[in-house]
Each structure stands twice: as C-alpha cells, then as structure tokens.
Amino acid sequence: MWASCCGLLNEVMGTGAVRGQQSAFAGATGPFRFTPNPEFSTYPPAATEGPNIVCKACGLSFSVFRKKHVCCDCKKDFCSVCSVLQENLRRCSTCHLLQETAFQRPQLMRLKVKDLRQYLILRNIPIDTCREKEDLVDLVLCHHGLGSEDDMDTSSLNSSRSQ
Incomplete structure (x- = not known):
C-alpha cells in the first residue's frame, strides 16, 4: 500500500525510481517544477514603491x-x-497660530512674515504679488473673509427659513 502510494507520489512529482531517480530540482519533468525563481522573495515589498x-x-x-x-x-x-x-x-502649528489671532489686523501684523507666507502657501494662495508684510496680511484677511462670509450667508439663510 505504502509503496504504491509513494510510487504514485514519486511519479506525480517527477522524482523517484519510477522516472529514473530524478532530483526535484534537476530538470524537474513532472507537473510540479521546483526551480528557484530569482524574482520571488519571501519578504514584503519595500515601502518605496508607493507615494x-x-x-x-x-x-x-x-x-x-x-x-x-x-x-x-x-x-x-x-x-x-x-x-x-x-x-x-x-x-x-501655522493654522493654530493664525487662529489664535482671531484674524484681527493688529494681531496679524505682529506675526512673522514666514508664518503669514506659510499660511497662504498651505491654502494654495499665490503670494507672488506680495512685497510687504501688509500685503500678506491683506491677503490673509481677504481669503479668510471669503470663508466666513459663506458661513454667514448659510447661517442667515437657515435662520430666515426657520421664521
């Protein structure tokens, strides 16, 4: 029983006495080929492939x-x-710093130019035309004002609908 089972296994695997004592790696002729693949790795792919x-x-x-x-x-x-x-x-930190000023002109004027520029850059607002600190502050107030006006418009719409 075991001999026939092992013989069948050897024949399927392409190893053993049935096929002339072929090694599993030397010219594997059975349906299973155990040749080493240089492209296969047991390690996970490196993280550099993704962004x-x-x-x-x-x-x-x-x-x-x-x-x-x-x-x-x-x-x-x-x-x-x-x-x-x-x-x-x-x-x-930049958004937190500007939020602390409550977007009031005097407090914004006390901030560093670097922080004002960083705030605008993070929001993809072009700062090419700004030459003075006051220009940066005006741009911050202009773009911050647009966002708060939208909020005020929606809140006034909601309050007028509820009346």
Missing part, C-alpha cells in the same frame, strides 16, 4: 511612532509634533 508621504512642516516620513494627522483648516498632512490638538480638532 512617500511626509509631514508638510518638518519633512519627516510618517511611521508607527510619527503618526499622520490632517489639519482641519488647510487639510494638509502633519505629524503629531507639528500639529496641535484643541477641542478634538487637529490643526497644524
């Missing part, structure tokens, strides 16, 4: 220890070090 996402502020790659967060204002990716959690909302 490498990094923090917009520090430029470091996200990992298990450097978690990715999305800013609720500018919708860009930041790590936990470069973002602030406040009232269950995650904001990048």
Whole structure:
C-alpha cells in the first residue's frame, strides 16, 4: 500500500525510481517544477514603491511612532509634533497660530512674515504679488473673509427659513 502510494507520489512529482531517480530540482519533468525563481522573495515589498508621504512642516516620513494627522483648516498632512490638538480638532502649528489671532489686523501684523507666507502657501494662495508684510496680511484677511462670509450667508439663510 505504502509503496504504491509513494510510487504514485514519486511519479506525480517527477522524482523517484519510477522516472529514473530524478532530483526535484534537476530538470524537474513532472507537473510540479521546483526551480528557484530569482524574482520571488519571501519578504514584503519595500515601502518605496508607493507615494512617500511626509509631514508638510518638518519633512519627516510618517511611521508607527510619527503618526499622520490632517489639519482641519488647510487639510494638509502633519505629524503629531507639528500639529496641535484643541477641542478634538487637529490643526497644524501655522493654522493654530493664525487662529489664535482671531484674524484681527493688529494681531496679524505682529506675526512673522514666514508664518503669514506659510499660511497662504498651505491654502494654495499665490503670494507672488506680495512685497510687504501688509500685503500678506491683506491677503490673509481677504481669503479668510471669503470663508466666513459663506458661513454667514448659510447661517442667515437657515435662520430666515426657520421664521
């Protein structure tokens, strides 16, 4: 019984006495070919194949220890070090800094030019025409005002409908 079973197994595998004692790797002639494949790897593919996402502020790659967060204002990716959690909302440091000013001109004028430029760049607002700090502040107020006017319009519509 075992001999016939092993003989059948050897014949199917292309090894053993039935086919002339052929080795499994030397010219495997059975339906199963056990030749090593240099393209096959037991390791998972490297992470470099996909898009490498990094923090917009520090430029470091996200990992298990450097978690990715999305800013609720500018919708860009930041790590936990470069973002602030406040009232269950995650904001990048730049958006948080400008939010702290309540978008008032005197407070915005106290900010660094670098922070104003970064805020506008994160929102894909062109800053090519800005030559002075005041130009940047005007642009911030202009674009922030557009967003708040939309909010005011929808809230006024909702209140007028409820009356």
